[in-house]
Amino acid sequence: MNGTQETTGTAGAASTSDPAVIVVGSGPTGLLLAGDLAAAGVPVTLLEKRPHGISNLSRALVLHARTLEQLDARGLADELEAMGKTLGRLRLFAHLDVDLEKLPSRYNHLLVLPQYEVERVLERRAIAAGVDFRYDNEVTGLTQDADGVTLEVRGPGGESATLRAAYVVGADGMHSPVRKAIGLPFPGKSAIRSLVLADVKLAEKPASVLTVNAAGDAFAFIAPFADGYYRVIGWNRAHNVPDSEPLDLEEVKEITRLALGRDYGMHDARWMSRFHSDERQAPAYRVGRVFLAGDAAHVHTPAGGQGMNTGLQDAVNLSWKLAAAVNGRASDGLLDTYQSERHPIGKAVLRSSGGIVRLAMAKRPWSIAGRAVFASFVSAVRPVREKAIGKITGIGYAYPAPKGAHRMAGHRAPDIALKEGRLYEALREGEFVLIVPEGEDYKVGDGAGQAVVTHWASDRRTTLLVRPDGYVAWAADEADAEAVRAALGEWGAA
Helix, strand or coil: CCCCCCCCCCCCCCCCCCCCEEEECCCHHHHHHHHHHHHCCCCEEEEECCCCCCCCCCCCCEECHHHHHHHHCCCCHHHHHHHCEEECEEEECCCEEEEHHHCCCCCCCEEECCHHHHHHHHHHHHHHHCCEEEECCEEEEEEECCCCEEEEEECCCCCEEEEEECEEEECCCCCCHHHHHCCCCCCEEEEEEEEEEEEEEECCCCCCCCEEEEECCEEEEEEECCCCCEEEEEEECCCCCCCCCCCCHHHHHHHHHHHHCCCCCEEEEEEEEEEEEEEEECCCCEECCEEECHHHCEECCCHHHCHHHHHHHHHHHHHHHHHHHHCCCCCHHHHHHHHHHHHHHHHHHHHHHHHHHHHHCCCCHHHHHHHHHHHHHHHHCHHHHHHHHHHHHCCCCCCCCCCCCCCCCCCECCCCEECCEEHHHHHHHCCCEEEECCCCCCCCCCCCCCCEEEEECCCCCCEEEECCCCEEEEEECCCCHHHHHHHHHHCCCC
16 A cells, blocks of 8 residues: 555444545535545545635636546536636747647636635535535544544534544645644645735726736736636735735735736725745655545645646546445555556646746746747747646646556546547446447446446447546457456456
């Protein structure tokens, strides 16, 4: 087991009345993960330290293509698209145009939508699926043994209680009590100090959906909400002060004027905050029966808008594996792949978001010139540009595949046209999808865990087994029934 650490608890094995999984933290990552598990028939309890209610003061603003594809596989993407604003082109560093409309995805754009709107949709889905929500419950301790995990919890009135489950997932943020309880460090550093955030109204409407620029010591970003307010994020390198330093609207205006040349007549701020942005990653995402996801596992700068997206993609990767383990359809080794698949991507996101910030805030003449050369190079060289866009939007990441596997194994499956519809519609069953050539049909077993069998809309002869998270598990250009059954059995799909 990757990063396994067994501790001895006083409680016995989980009883039939205990949830199979406890998810700690009701941000986007925790809500999606808990909803997935409940939809798969797994008894799940979600604990949240805050009283019930979703805050409208969250920081994340953007959904990328890969996240939208995976939300499409849950029947949620269309609703979210209708609530937000889409953006098909970005301009960075004055020299780099990013044309998202050429993305090989149904969602060839960036969706600007506040995190709290995403949370509302995910919370509603989780409630409908049967998640047991317990707000105002704080984790104060954790022990685990060979049979399960015991949590010490402080309830709404301050009373203490214990909860028991087969598995626990800490999706409880940067200061994760779950991560601390299992003894994992959170190495890294503060990348940007004294970032300011404000939700304001503007007297002048910006020309584009996203307005962003860096000039001298200042950086500013403006994006709209659907209710008429705008989110402003800014930083003045020359004014680094503690997070506790008071913030007023005049300071936000000044930073915006320095970076963008104007403040667009900001007024009526409903919320302002000062914070610092860290770059940190836990060395392991799994310790025994405890897993980490989202900000509990990794945090990075807001550049590229990858934070919420990376956490949601953690949840999508982990949920089907936990469901398979709970339902007896997968070995412990499948759970280990959460670490081997998601940890390298978390590390890559730290590098890319940090690189964007450092490029944006280049100050010395030679570093500014180097940024211009780099941006021009990326714009001019198509493979480099496509790779960079693929990483930021998530569609360019692939998972490790066994030696000798088909070239498609481990890669994201695009939204393939099928005789019976689209692939991501077929994935809404929450199961593996087996795509076979026209005229072929394979019996994949019955009962829980059988794959959805469908056919190519074209005359393609490849047989493709797609995981519930939309990645290719196995493929063969020529396949027989025995090979298909072996692949289904290996992946716990039948």
